[in-house]
Amino acid sequence: xxxxxxxxxxxxxxxxxxxxxxxxxxxxxxxxxxxxxxxxxxxxxxxxxxxxxxxxxxxxxxxxxxxxxxxxxxxxxxxxxxxxxxxxxxxxxxxxxxxxxxxxxxxxxxxxxxxxxxxxxxxxxxxxxxxxxxxxxxxxxxxxxxxxxxxxxxxxxxxxxxxxxxxxxxxxxxxxxxxxxxxxxxxxxxxxxxxxxxxxxxxxxxxxxxxxxxxxxxxxxxxxxxxxxxxxxxxxxxxxxxxxxxxxxxxxxxxxxxxxxxxxxxxxxxxxxxxxxxxxxxxxxxxxxxxxxxxxxxxxxxxxxxxxxxxxxxxxxxxxxxxxxxxxxxxxxxxxxxxxxxxxxxxxxxxxxxxxxxxxxxxxxxxxxxxxxxxxxxxxxxxxxxxxxxxxxxxxxxxxxxxxxxxxxxxxxxxxxxxxxxxxxxxxxxxxxxxxxxxxxxxxxxxxxxxxxxxxxxxxxxxxxxxxxxxxxxxxxxxxxxxxxxxxxxxxxxxxxxxxxxxxxxxxxxxxxxxxxxxxxxxxxxxxxxxxxxxxxxxxxxxxxxxxxxxxxxxxxxxxxxxxxxxxxxxxxxxxxxxxxxxxxxxxxxxxxxxxxxxxxxxxxxxxxxxxxxxxxxxxxxxxxxxxxxxxxxxxxxxxxxxxxxxxxxxxxxxxxxxxxxxxxxxxxxxxxxxxxxxxxxxxxxxxxxxxxxxxxxxxxxxxxxxxxxxxxxxxxxxxxxxxxxxxxxxxxxxxxxxxxxxxxxxxxxxxxxxxxxxxxxxxxxxxxxxxxxxxxxxxxxxxxxxxxxxxxxxxxxxxxxxxxxxxxxxxxxxxxxxxxxxx
Amino acid sequence: xxxxxxxxxxxxxxxxxxxxxxxxxxxxxxxxxxxxxxxxxxxxxxxxxxxxxxxxxxxxxxxxxxxxxxxxxxxxxxxxxxxxxxxxxxxxxxxxxxxxxxxxxxxxxxxxxxxxxxxxxxxxxxxx
Numbered sequence: 001x002x003x004x005x006x007x008x009x010x011x012x013x014x015x016x017x018x019x020x021x022x023x024x025x026x027x028x029x030x031x032x033x034x035x036x037x038x039x040x041x042x043x044x045x046x047x048x049x050x051x052x053x054x055x056x057x058x059x060x061x062x063x064x065x066x067x068x069x070x071x072x073x074x075x076x077x078x079x080x081x082x083x084x085x086x087x088x089x090x091x092x093x094x095x096x097x098x099x100x101x102x103x104x105x106x107x108x109x110x111x112x113x114x115x116x117x118x119x120x121x122x123x124x125x126x127x128x129x130x131x132x133x134x135x136x137x138x139x140x141x142x143x144x145x146x147x148x149x150x151x152x153x154x155x156x157x158x159x160x161x162x163x164x165x166x167x168x169x170x171x172x173x174x175x176x177x178x179x180x181x182x183x184x185x186x187x188x189x190x191x192x193x194x195x196x197x198x199x200x201x202x203x204x205x206x207x208x209x210x211x212x213x214x215x216x217x218x219x220x221x222x223x224x225x226x227x228x229x230x231x232x233x234x235x236x237x238x239x240x241x242x243x244x245x246x247x248x249x250x251x252x253x254x255x256x257x258x259x260x261x262x263x264x265x266x267x268x269x270x271x272x273x274x275x276x277x278x279x280x281x282x283x284x285x286x287x288x289x290x291x292x293x294x295x296x297x298x299x300x301x302x303x304x305x306x307x308x309x310x311x312x313x314x315x316x317x318x319x320x321x322x323x324x325x326x327x328x329x330x331x332x333x334x335x336x337x338x339x340x341x342x343x344x345x346x347x348x349x350x351x352x353x354x355x356x357x358x359x360x361x362x363x364x365x366x367x368x369x370x371x372x373x374x375x376x377x378x379x380x381x382x383x384x385x386x387x388x389x390x391x392x393x394x395x396x397x398x399x400x401x402x403x404x405x406x407x408x409x410x411x412x413x414x415x416x417x418x419x420x421x422x423x424x425x426x427x428x429x430x431x432x433x434x435x436x437x438x439x440x441x442x443x444x445x446x447x448x449x450x451x452x453x454x455x456x457x458x459x460x461x462x463x464x465x466x467x468x469x470x471x472x473x474x475x476x477x478x479x480x481x482x483x484x485x486x487x488x489x490x491x492x493x494x495x496x497x498x499x500x501x502x503x504x505x506x507x508x509x510x511x512x513x514x515x516x517x518x519x520x521x522x523x524x525x526x527x528x529x530x531x532x533x534x535x536x537x538x539x540x541x542x543x544x545x546x547x548x549x550x551x552x553x554x555x556x557x558x559x560x561x562x563x564x565x566x567x568x569x570x571x572x573x574x575x576x577x578x579x580x581x582x583x584x585x586x587x588x589x590x591x592x593x594x595x596x597x598x599x600x601x602x603x604x605x606x607x608x609x610x611x612x613x614x615x616x617x618x619x620x621x622x623x624x625x626x627x628x629x630x631x632x633x634x635x636x637x638x639x640x641x642x643x644x645x646x647x648x649x650x651x652x653x654x655x656x657x658x659x660x661x662x663x664x665x666x667x668x669x670x671x672x673x674x675x676x677x678x679x680x681x682x683x684x685x686x687x688x689x690x691x692x693x694x695x696x697x698x699x700x701x702x703x704x705x706x707x708x709x710x711x712x713x714x715x716x717x718x719x720x721x722x723x724x725x726x727x728x729x730x731x732x733x734x735x736x737x738x739x740x741x742x743x744x745x746x747x748x749x750x751x752x753x754x755x756x757x758x759x760x761x762x763x764x765x766x767x768x769x770x771x772x773x774x775x776x777x778x779x780x781x782x783x784x785x786x787x788x789x790x791x792x793x794x795x796x797x798x799x800x801x802x803x804x805x806x807x808x809x810x811x812x813x814x815x816x817x818x819x820x821x822x823x824x
Numbered sequence: 825x826x827x828x829x830x831x832x833x834x835x836x837x838x839x840x841x842x843x844x845x846x847x848x849x850x851x852x853x854x855x856x857x858x859x860x861x862x863x864x865x866x867x868x869x870x871x872x873x874x875x876x877x878x879x880x881x882x883x884x885x886x887x888x889x890x891x892x893x894x895x896x897x898x899x900x901x902x903x904x905x906x907x908x909x910x911x912x913x914x915x916x917x918x919x920x921x922x923x924x925x926x927x928x929x930x931x932x933x934x935x936x937x938x939x940x941x942x943x944x945x946x947x948x949x950x951x952x
Contacts, residue, residue, distance in 0.1 A: 197836060223844070225854060230840025 026330060026354040028361050030339040030700060031140035032056075035150075039064070040688060040697035040707060041340070043141040043148045044384050047167040048372025048420075050272060051383035052124075054163045056139035056150040061126035063163065064386050065172070066118075067238065068376045069276035071453040072212040073116030074234035074283055078434035080112040081463045085441040091548075092519065092529050100546035107474045107530060107548050108467020110439060112458025114222070115450045117215040118379050118394035120386045121272055122192030122207060122240055124174075125257075129185040131155025143358075143365040146317040147310075157183045166313040167372060170297045172270040173313070175306050182249060182262040189257030190242055193388050195229065203253040204298070205242040208291070210235050217393045222462055227388060236283030237275040239294040245269045246306060267306045271297035279427045279455040320368045323413030324748035326360055328353035328741055340698035343684050350679055353741065356719075359682065362700050363716035364412055366709060367405075373419040376453060378405050382709035391690075391706050396424070396451040398478035399534035400617065401710040404656060406485050407626060407663075408716035410492035411724070413748050418489060422502060425482045427455035429506040432479060436513050444512030447478035449534065471547035475532045479510035480558035484626055487565040491752040494775060496572070504569045508579070511566045514559045515586055525591040527551030527605060528559065534619045538608035551605030554619035556590050561627045563587040593623060593630075593638055600645040601638065614650040616657035616692065618664065621645060625660070625667045628727040632669055632801035640802055643668050651680055655694030655702040655711030662718025666736040667725070669803045674722050675738035681715060724759075726751035730780035730808065733759055733821070734766050755779070759821075769821040773813035781809040786824040826900040827862055827889075834864065862897075863890045885950040891940040902935040903950055914949040 036042040036055040042064070043054045053064040091106040134152040141148045150161045158179035165172050178184040189205065190198060196209025213234035216226035229235055242258065244251050249263025260266055273294040275287025301309075334342055334352040346352050370382040379385075380401060385394045396402040402421070409418040432445030435457045440446070447457035449472060459476060461468035486506060490499045518526040529550040537545040563583045570576040594602040603610065603620040623629040624642045632639050646664055653661070658681040665674035685695035687705040694711065695703045702711025723746055725732040731751045745760035751771075759769035765785055773779060781789070786796075786807050794811035813819065825832050839855045846852040846867060855864045867886040872879050891897050903913065912919065915938060940946045 195838075195841075221844075223842075224846070225842035225844035225852070227844065228840075228842040230842075230856075 028143040046369035047165040058134040063124040107470035111461030115452035184263040207240040233282035377420040480562040528555040537611040545611035557623040601641040659714035666721035671736035671738040732782040
């Protein structure tokens, strides 16, 4: 409570100091004048574990339901392809001889099985009776309260429904009211795409079902029957329960559903649970009792009043959400439009800064709603999915997407929400030990480009026969990349216990694999072999497009970054001196970054042409973002090469590709170009099928397309990087502010090293900032204009880089002390 | 279904089963009786013209029941009959029955009996 008060107070002070009258607090809600027709118009609510998509239909309400642990399959076969290691030596030899065809054939023999799929729980169906046609229709989703409301009038009665998912009570709640006594009449039922049986148990609707033991990804078919139920240890059970908690009318319960008659105020609650019992336990024979769990949530809820349930929910949710406030110039006219019309208008005006703020805060909203401590990480669609075979299995794609999901967590005050990813990495490090040994006969742990709730890590395919294209399957650098997220948690909060017990062991294990994986290129440099640059291909000496080569830049950037972080971690912990020296020696031998004939940063070891110059992945620029090897001051030539690379790649691509480029242009300190990409990401789309042209749907979900949530989380990262950067061991305030954002303010942004920053700007320049440190030490502060830090003697230097002058200040900090920065 | 004197409701049995799209068009399910005493393949679809403009008010079920036993077994099927219009049932390619309008709320579900030979199968097609 006090933190919220302080945060609000400092923002008010900053707004006053900035001299702006237009930065009034903006309404953070998505609202519409019509019910949702499709999934991409519906509104998402969730508490991390449970998720729901609300359509807001007056007569035939539809709410899709998900439970985060409901996945097909069971514990992974850790050695599905025992022949794999024998192909590594001939594969490396083929690459030494530039025989890419053979290299790809051999790569396909080093694959395991595809991951399992996230499964939909079912739907809640409400058939509501009323007189006449509905009018005065309105529905919205308020991001601060995390409540979706539907309102309409019919027959002289006003009807209101509120839906939210409570974390404190672990239930989905629907509250229905009518303005005239006794006019609420409806039936409630449940259905599922999975085999399930509906029954009535003590006036509760109970749906018991099970998931497939196997569901092929949509992009391949391992058999004519891609969805299978059965097998000994696969196919977990689930239970969904629907209960009328309060009803001032009459309730009738049947096996097919519940009827409510002549009521005025009704509360429905839904609970759900699965038999999932951990990534390595059989969900059938060794599963949890889903029935007891699902029933238990309702028993625990008792007869709690709706007011109390709602109050606890808002208190919980807003406690996280309000940690960060962001305001840009207001636009009262635009805010009068429903969100879908507003987004369409934005296509021509490109002028609606509160909508840009809304998109930013929506990303934070979605993360709080889909990832909570102790749970399972947000997947490719967060937690909102309706298909038995969802796009890309709705799994964890580790060659960019799941990392992107969590990039902005720490810096926007939501570090707690990244805990599920940390646990997933720990699980993957365990299955990854087996993978490294069984597939490559190497120490440490490794992981491929897909994972799931079972911590699958092998290169995906059909265990070698017939092979799946290595362009996607054979990238195995998920360990180093996920370890960036793990390290970042420590970099932000400095939690040495976490570093010692969680981060360092997984980082060290990943580094052990990379040490063994690197080979000498014959010229004294270390490279990876075989190697792919995620999902991209080059034109080989034979004029054909190939994916497998040696020493792809992305691999080397990730390994270099991992080694640097392992060195820092072992130094901070004061352990593993010998290992640190070994890592340091190897890091210094890694093939340096190279500039190609077009002035670009080379994607492959040789200066090949790209088969797709505007490919959506830009993995070789991992060294720019999220890595920290490239900067305007330290590596100006490589900085310019990264810029050239992005120019060649262009400003289009899938949704997540566009938002990654926002972050990259921000790291290139070009706020206007970052802003252009952000606007490209806000391109309105209705496209539900597969396409390379991304954008934003009417419900502000990000379109790959189809819907992928990484773009929603990723835009938070991109915009945050425009406002503040801290990856170079210094805090850079407003490093990439676009001209369009002449005035604004933000409070609650966090910086690596343990800082919280609140700042405001006007006429495109910083007017004031408050930096609060949580430790003793020295703060390095960079600004684009000279500033004064009140109450301290700061050493200042002026630096000139390819993008102009910046001012660097060094000053001592103390824990809990706020330092005020003002323009000079 | 009554198979070998035991009654099963195929919409709610908990047997292992697999689903897919035959020829990438027709929804198909295969159910295996746990002790291996029969295997059932079901196809159900609503016909539609190639250009999507003609959508018949009809539902087609195809059911293949395989009997792996060494002896013939009696089979009785209670069929999903529509509440309006005709239903046509073919068994192993021969028209077995044509039902006129059936009021399933009042009368018993339409059903028929047959014998499935040892190591043989029966193909049943139903057009509603």
